[in-house]
Amino acid sequence: MAPTPSDKKKKRQTVAQNLRKSNENKENVIPCTPSVSNPKSPFFTLRESRLFNVTNTPKRGISESPVDTTPRTPHNVYSYKKREFTGPSCEKLSSYASKTAKDHTKNVSDHYQVIHNSLLIELMKQTVCERCQSKWNGDLATANREGLYCSLVFTCKCGHMIKIGTSKCCPQTKMRDVNIRCVIANLAGIGHQGLAKLFGILNVPPSIDDDHYSHTVAHVLPSLRAHQQNSMSAAVEKACTESGSRQLSVSGDGSWQRRGFSSLNGVAAIMSSSTTAKVLDIERMSKKCSTCIGALSIKHVSREKYEAIINKHNCEMNHTGSSGAMEVDGIYRLFERSQHLYNVQYVNYIGDGDAKILPKLLNNPPYDNITINKIEDINHFSKKMLHRLQKIAQDLKQTKIDGKNDMMTNFKYYYRQAVVRNKTNLDEMVKSVWAIWKHKASTDLEPHHEWCSPIFCGFTKAWEEDKEYDHTKHSLPLAVMNAIRPVFTELASRATLNRVLNGSSENANESFHSILWSFAPKNRYSPGTIIDVCVALAVLVYNDGYQSIIPVVEQLTGGEGGYYTRLGMERFDKLRVYYEHKKKRKEDVRAKMSVEERKQQQDDDEQLDDAYLPRAY
Incomplete structure (x- = not known):
């Protein structure tokens, strides 16, 4: 019986439909074995390559984003103007960059990617199982987890399993790269x-537990300390080169983890007094050991185990004693070990006046035949x-001197400026301080401006x-000026001002402390070991910039640090230099303003903006 036209039409439709399905499978399915018809097929087994290639055809929720062909500036290219002003940060970072400049292979694939597990399953469903030679259809499980590292197992319905690790193993250790980076994340x-908390919000499994985290910290800390010591040794040699001697002028200051005088941890640091100040040595002081306290729980249960721990x-x-004594003991240790550690002597010490460091340095000299000279912090x-003016105001039962709350603060500012501008000339310093009192006491009938600066x-x-x-x-x-005259008589005397002759400041120490306690x-x-990690990171960042952390990561992980690690650290250093130039530019603009313009700017700042008035909107 001859086929009817309708039967022929149905047959053609069936053949066309089968052909479309065949082409679709060839386009969307990625073979996991080499093609039989093409021996030179570029595909390898999943076991050999562990790489997945997804086709361009949108499939099951995985779609391709439209390609943007607009030319863009690379995000790792910076364009900063060359300026005449070069600040301390710019000098330090440029010096470190010139010493460590070398070509690195920019492997843009050397980074981590956050991806949801359901998308991995969708990806696997577009592959062909190596064993059953059909579309993969199975499940994803985690065979092993250690912090952020996990071993993923893809199991097909035929029972074939593929295992993939999410982070590489670091050399000479079983620790994983991603977990070591978690410790350095104290930055x-x-x-x-x-x-x-962060991983909980991101729907990521929790990081390594306390025991493994402490073990990782113990592994990371020696490398950090080694790089910290190298940075401080280089800073000492640079300070000796600038001064032309092995006898240095340094500034020392202490800081505590908690405010008040009950802190369990503190630090004492010695810094160079040059324009580009750097940390020369630092000591962490602790009154408590977390391991000793934790071991007390088994002291009466297992005496032998307690003794072993x-x-x-x-x-x-x-450190034993009061928290306030941490600064004195810490700085004395730094002076004491400077000779055998760096072969230098700290002969000029810049410190605040309320510290008890100098008496200890004079009573127990750390050096033979060398007397340490104290330089007051301006x-x-x-x-x-x-403080003197506040005491007088309190004695007079007043909280103000002239009706303005900030006048006493202004007197302190004027006093500091008089000292700073004449710190090498004692006679001019005395005149400048007395000029403050004479200027404020002047009237139209009795002007006293003979010592004022024009x-x-x-x-x-x-x-x-x-x-x-x-x-x-x-x-x-006049009554107010007569009341505060004894203060000027005391603080403008030659004996008092002689203490700040050739004086300096501890601004560098305060800047370093702000970086440390931000970590x-x-x-x-934080226990002592965590503070040691933060101290090492702070020293590296302050002395040489964020890019000095990259060699630490390279040593610990056995790679090139990572593409985005390098990019991020470079950006932080660029921003540091940018903000330094920005601050200097604002200071230059303000210095060029006249007195009237400054007063007008201050009045404008004090005025209330209409936008913040009630019902302004």
């Missing part, structure tokens, strides 16, 4: 509990003016321009 100021561990406690010294004194400028000047804008009542915030307790 972000979050510890172990902070990581747990106590004798084997490296105790964190290295910032702390200028606070004497504020740069800052409005009366002197008006006199040179043959103009009249009104003293009522700045003069204080180990004061609002949470």
Whole structure:
């Protein structure tokens, strides 16, 4: 019986449908074995390559984003103008970059990617199983987990399994790359509990437990300390080169993890006094050891095990006494070991006036036949003016001197400026300090501006321009000036100001402390080992920039640090230099402003913006 036209049409439709299905399978299915018809097929087995290639055809929720062909500037290219001003940060970072400059292979695939497990399953369903030669259809399970590392097992319905690790194993150790990076993540100021909270929000399995985290910290700490010591040794040699001697002028200061005088941990640091100040040596002080306290729980249960733990561990406690004495003991240790550690002597010490360090250095000299000279910190010294004026105001039952709350603070600022501008000339320093009192006590009938600087004194400028000047804008009542005159008699004497002759400041120490406690915030307790990690990171960042951490990562992980690690550290250093230039530019603009413009700017800042008034919107 001959086929009817309708039968022929159905047959053609069936053949066309089968052909379309065959082509679709050939396009969307990735073979896991070499093609039989093509021996030179580029595909390898999953066991050999562990690489997956997804086709361009959208399939089961995996779609291809439209390609943007617009030319873009590479995100790792920076364009900063060359400026005449070169600040301390720019000099330090440029010096380190020039010493460590070398070509690195920019492997853009050397980084981690966050991906949901369901998308991995969708990816596997577009492959062909090596055993059953059909589309993969199975499940995903985790065979082993250690912190952020896990071993994924893809099991097909035929029973064939494929195992893939999510992080490489570091050389000469069984630790994983991603877990070591979690310890170095103290750069972000979050510890172990902070990581747990972050991973919980990101729907990521929790990081390694406390025991494994402590074990990882113990593995990372020696490498960090080695790089920290190299950085400080290089800073010492640079300071010796600049001074032309092995006898250095240094600034020393202590800082505590908790505010007040009950902190269990603190640090004492010695820094060079050059323009590009760097950390030369540092000591962490602790009154408590977490291991010793933890071992007390088994002291009465297993005495032998307790003794083994106590004798084997490296105790964190290295200070006994009050928390306030940490600064004195710590800085004395740094002076004492400078000779055998660096072959240098710290002969000039810049410190605040309320410290008890100098008496200990003089009573127990760390060096033979060398007397240490104390240089007063100008910032702390200028606070004497504020404290004396506050005491007088309290004695007079007043909280103000001239009706403005900030006048006493202004006197402290004027006093500091007089010392800084004349710190090498004692006679001019005495005149400049007394010029403050004379300027404020001047009236139209009795002007006393003979010691005023023509740069800052409005009366002197008006006199040179043959103009009249009104003293009522700045003069204080005679009774007030007579009340504060004893303060100037004391603080403007030659004996007092001689203490700040050739003085300096501890601004570099304060800057370093701010970096350190941003890594180990004061609002949470950190054991001594974690503070050691943060101290090492802070020294590297302050001395040489964030890029100095890359060699640490390379040594610990056995690679090139990672593409985005290098990119991120470079960006942080670029931002540091940028903000330094930005701050300097603002200072230059303000310095060029006239007195009237500064006053107008201050008045504008104090005015209330209409946008914040009630019902403004």
